[in-house]
Amino acid sequence: MTFSTFTAVVPAAGVGKRMGSTVPKQYLTLAGKTVLEHTLERLLAHDAIAQVVVAVSPEDAWFDALPLAADPRVLRATGGQERADSVLNALDLVTSERVLVHDAARPCLTMKDLDALLAASVHPQGAILACRVRDTMKRGDGKGAIRESVSRDELWHALTPQCFATRTLRQALSTALSAGHTVTDEASAMELAGFYPVLVEGRSDNIKITRPEDLALAGFFLQQLKESFT
Numbered sequence: 001m002t003f004s005t006f007t008a009v010v011p012a013a014g015v016g017k018r019m020g021s022t023v024p025k026q027y028l029t030l031a032g033k034t035v036l037e038h039t040l041e042r043l044l045a046h047d048a049i050a051q052v053v054v055a056v057s058p059e060d061a062w063f064d065a066l067p068l069a070a071d072p073r074v075l076r077a078t079g080g081q082e083r084a085d086s087v088l089n090a091l092d093l094v095t096s097e098r099v100l101v102h103d104a105a106r107p108c109l110t111m112k113d114l115d116a117l118l119a120a121s122v123h124p125q126g127a128i129l130a131c132r133v134r135d136t137m138k139r140g141d142g143k144g145a146i147r148e149s150v151s152r153d154e155l156w157h158a159l160t161p162q163c164f165a166t167r168t169l170r171q172a173l174s175t176a177l178s179a180g181h182t183v184t185d186e187a188s189a190m191e192l193a194g195f196y197p198v199l200v201e202g203r204s205d206n207i208k209i210t211r212p213e214d215l216a217l218a219g220f221f222l223q224q225l226k227e228s229f230t
């Protein structure tokens, strides 16, 4: 399948509080390179991705040392206070009509999932990779006990990449942030603006490295993907 060209925005300005490492998690080493390098290589391997804008903290001393930072397809933007601020800053450098946003901390994206998302990106309201929740779901009462069971039939984990018309996403994020909303993914901003992005079922091993145990898990998944990856 051939696609028009996209820019990818990669928010990489987080400090990784939940990871608890001294080096931000996107610069931890995984199978011989940094998490961020794995992520960038996977995006740049796709023919439809012409450029990647990486949002990096102004204090970041690691990014410019990566060989990929000198790649003409890679641009550096200034990260912000929250993930959504970083994405909005990066969008200022995006000139393509459509953009996809992918966490620096998700290094196990497959080409097949990226293909599926880009194929769905013709949807005018946008599209995101997501996977169905597996376990029985409970709502807590806020005091440590169960209030009720919740049907899992309509519940999904929001993954990245998430793909939208650049102008619409910029407007949606900017409006949501100005109104003081907490926006943890791009789809949330689009929802607040009245859009209904499509859910594209992706692989559950496209994990976000969030806690210390996730690093070894991502290493295992990357090894498995290397053996089966097309």
Ligand SMILES: Nc1ccn([C@@H]2O[C@H](COP(=O)(O)OP(=O)(O)OP(=O)(O)O)[C@@H](O)[C@H]2O)c(=O)n1
Residues within 6 Å of the ligand: 010, 011, 012, 013, 014, 015, 016, 017, 018, 019, 026, 055, 079, 080, 081, 082, 083, 084, 086, 087, 103, 104, 105, 106, 208, 209, 210
């Ligand atoms: N101000 C921020 C915060 C996060 N991110 C990026 O957004 C992605 C997903 O966020 P998350 O996992 O929450 O990363 P951190 O904010 O680094 O983690 P924590 O919340 O544990 O501090 C990461 O690639 C992270 O670098 C960013 O670009 N700018």
Ligand SMILES: C[C@](O)(CO)[C@H](O)COP(=O)(O)O
Residues within 6 Å of the ligand: 083, 103, 157, 158, 159, 160, 184, 185, 186, 208, 210
């Ligand atoms: C964008 C994201 O990866 C989707 O799951 C997520 O929202 C990042 O933020 P979080 O604070 O780790 O939920």
